[in-house]
Amino acid sequence: MDFWQVLPVAIALVFIIEGMLPFISPNRWRTMLVMVEQMDDRMIRNVGLGSMLFGVVILYLMH
Numbered sequence: 001m002d003f004w005q006v007l008p009v010a011i012a013l014v015f016i017i018e019g020m021l022p023f024i025s026p027n028r029w030r031t032m033l034v035m036v037e038q039m040d041d042r043m044i045r046n047v048g049l050g051s052m053l054f055g056v057v058i059l060y061l062m063h
Contacts, residue, residue: 022029036044 021032
């Protein structure tokens with residue numbers, strides 16, 4: 001498979017997964033956004049870094 005064929009599929013899956021929580025439980029999603037708004041930038045960056053590392057580990061294990 002070519003990278004340019006896989007990339008749109010991967011992006012589409014990200015949108016599907018990201019859209020599940022607001023679709024299933026909009027109140028919980030709203031509460032989560034309020035909590036994120038109250039976090040400082042360092043904590044948000046740490047969560048983002050953890051998420052990226054988790055994704056890299058999954059890709060490594062799957063490939």
